[in-house]
Every structure is written in C-alpha cells, then in structure tokens.
Amino acid sequence: MTDLTGKVAVVTGATGGMGRIIAADLARAGAHVLTVARDPARADALRALIGEQAASRLEVITGDLSRRADVVTAAKSISDRHDRIHILVNNAGAHYSEHGVSADGVERHIALDYLAAYGLTTLLDEPLRRGRARVVNVASDTLNDTRQLKLAGRPRPATLDLTGVDELADLNPAKGFVPFEAYARAKLMTVTAGYALARGLAADGVTVNALHPGIVATDIIDDLVPTVLRPMRGLIRRGMLTPAEGAESAIRIATDPALAGVTGRYFCRDTESSTPPVSHDPATQRKLLALSQNHFTG
Template identity: 25%
Template sequence: MDLNLKNKFAVITGGSKGIGFAVAKGLAAEGVNVALIARGENRLKESASMIREEYNVKALEVSADLTKKEDIEKAFAKIKDFSDRIDILINNAGTGTNENIIDADDEKWNYFWNLHVMAVVRLSRLVVPVMKENGGGVILNTSSICAKQPLDYEPIYNTTKAALTMLSKGMANEFIEDNIRVNSINPGLIQTEDWVNTAKDLTKDTDKSYQDYLDNIAEENTPIKRFATPEELADFYVYMCSDKASYCVGSSYYVDGGWLKTTI
C-alpha cells in the first residue's frame, strides 16, 4: 500500500527511543524526513544518525526539555531553519509517574502538566501556522489507556493523559477547518525500555526474570496475553499520518490488545 508520505516532514517529540523512535523509523521507511526532539543528547544523536544511514532521509536532532516554554521555542526555531514545512507533528514525549494524591506536591503536578499537556499546546501554537501555510497536516498526540482506565499508582499520569485526550478533541474541532487532522493514540502495554527497566528493578534479587514479570502483567490484563512491540504500535501511527486515514478526525484510538474493559 502506497501511503503517499514520501518527502513529507515530521516533528516527533520523545523521538530518540521507545514509541517515538519506532514512529520515526516507521515514517522514515516511507520516505519522511524527521526532526527528533528529546533531552538526552547522546542518545538523540545516535538515533538521528541511525535513521539517516538506514533510511536515506534527512534527520535533525533537537535537544530540549519540553516542560520549559523557552526550550520549545528554541527547538522550533532550529526546526524552522532546517525545513520550511511541517506536515506531521507527533506529540509523544511523556513518562509514567508513581505517587499518591495526598503526598504528591504541587511541583510534581506542575511538571507533568507541563510535559503531557502544555508542551502539546505550546508546540502546536508554533507548528499549526506552518501547517496552514502548506495546506494542512496531521497531529497525533500520544495519550494512554490510563486516560480512561486509570492505574492506582499514578494519579498524576492518569489525570494529565485524560486532559491530553480532551485537548486532542478540542484541537481536532478547531484545526480541521485548516485541513489539519488531530487524533489521540491511547496505547496499552507496549514493551519499551522504561517497562523493561522497571521490571528489572522489581525482580532484582528474586528468582523471577524481568521477562517473567512482564509476561505475568500481560497474562493478567490483556486478552491477547502479551505486550506489543513499539514497532507494532508505530505501524498504526504511520497509517494515521497518511491520506488513507483522511476521515479520521478527533478520535481516540486504543491500541491495547483488548486491555480496555469497556467500549463506551
């Protein structure tokens, strides 16, 4: 299937590893040039270099802390110097939390609000006018199954991802008049480095391997009985970036192996 994405330009936050990097590779395989935004400079350079060498596309690495407005503005300026067009924006930067509501301080709430919600607002303010100049575009926001089906140990993550899902709906309604399609992707169990590192920590000095721990989580929670790879999820993002998904506007797509316990 020809997705007609060749020579388009995508900006991907959290693009140096995990879901973001898998999406970057998936788009690059279709001939899309990419800008990867992340914090860790060494990993970022390695990821961009790999994409350039393996897929023969342009790849820009941009180091930024997306919780900071000034970093977002500097990142955008660097991207604009690199490309006069932006066709795709993947707002993917984020991470899980671990707290309870009573003890979590304002600073922690504000940090994740800025990371999961305001980073999307701030970057979209900058990118949308560029998309309008070029006749439209696609914005995909990485939310989570936790936006609808929360996990008890991360109330801040649950809340900010629920807000992001609602923000995506508002963006979709506002931007579609300029031919900019916005949707949120709500993943379930995706075996990223963060999951693996957590599992290794929790199984250290036990007789259980980290993979056993992950397998048990999947067995208990998902009808499909396994985690997805980032690449499996990325295939859906790539499709949603294409004209094949031209009627997909303002929806939340749960890619979760059946973990979500309701359809309503």
C-alpha cells in the same frame, strides 16, 4: 507505508522506545524527520536504526520538552527552518513515581505528558495549517481506568475538575499525590485539549487524533507495574507489545490515506474508542485551553 518524500514530520520522544521506531519508519519512507532531544548524542543510535541511506533526513533540535522555554525555542527553530509540517507525532512522555515539579513549577506529568504536546501543536499552528498536517497524540487508556490492578470492580476513569483552578500549577498537587492517577490525568488533558484543537484546525485540513498504542514494553512500563508484581516484571513484559508493534497504530493514523480527514477521535490501537465524559465537556475544554495558553503567554 505511503511514500513520504518531500514531507516534513516532527516526532517527539524519538530517541527511545516507541518513538525511535516511528521516527525511523517515517524517515525510511522518505520524510524529513525532526525531533527534540535533551541529549543530542542519543540521536546517534536513532541514525543507526534509520540506516545510512535515510539518516541524512533526521534533524535533531536540542531541548527539554518539560520546560516551557525549550518548547517555545524548539517550535521557533522548527518553524524557522520549515514553512510546512505534514506530520506531528506528540509521543514524548514519562511516568514519575514521586511528586515533583518542572522548572516552571508545574507537576512533571502535566509538564511533559500534556504541555509539550499542547505547546508544539499550538506554537506550530501556521506550518501545520500550511502542510494540512496530521497531528497524532500518543495517550494511554489509563485515562479510562486508573486502577493498576483490574481484578474486580468497575473502571475508575481519570478526573479533571478545573473548578477554582487558576493555573496549571494547581493540578496534581503534592498532597494526596498518586503517581498513576497523575499520569492518567495528564493523558486525559491531552485528549481533552485535542478534541477542542481539532475543531479549530479542521477548516485548514489539519487533523488531530489521539491513541492508546496498547500495552507496550517500554521504560514507562517498569514504573507502572504495581510493587507487588515487580518480581514478575520480566514475565509481564514478555506478554506486552514490542515498541515496533506499538508504533504501528501511530504510523497508521499519521499516514494511512484511508484516514484522511478523520479528526477529533481517540483510538485504542486501530479501534475507535471512547473517553470519559469530562473530555467532551465544552466548558472544561475552554478552561483547559485558556489555562494552557496562559502557561505559554502569561
């Protein structure tokens, strides 16, 4: 990996799964790494993974990224301590098997899988611009196909219809709630907003890209496996990528000199790929950004 001495990196979801590998590798490469954690004690395991020599380069901020107030507070703490950010990996995410809302009344997938990434990216605007940062949004290719069993038929992309939507709390309602589709819609929102933010940040050298890291054996997978296949969950996990293998693509996009200046793209692992047409629709992008901004300022 490129020497990252003197660089500042923010990695969310860094106390478990793929995120802890990303954070540890960036710290070992010399970066000062910040993460936001609900339970700071979980960072002890991350420090152990990083190793004694690099552990001092880990900075933990307490916060729950599903809560608007905590996202705002975390962003302020980061920007107060660091005037430049060089890498932002928005990796925090979860899959919820039942409908629920955040403390702010927003469906939980949208709160954590989308708004945490949007909020940090926009609230850290100035230090990201000063650092000519690379922003990497960890998405999921469920946005291209929401079928859990893909044995036959055509892909069924996630949908994002904002017609008549006045606030983000209107999305993923309890009526007709399908967990897998709700998760995929939140990831689609992350990619859609990312395309628009990439254009606005490009003039200052900031890049914004998203990726599907592959099917990685993390805790989220346990919830995503269809009920009929759960007795085979152990066998299924053995056929998946390890968290370290999944982290490779995110680290590459965040650090590879060959990707300098590449922005507004979506990758499936290391291959540039496409996303549903609605993600490129200017009107949808504009309304999504307006709704998201209102969530943090309204």
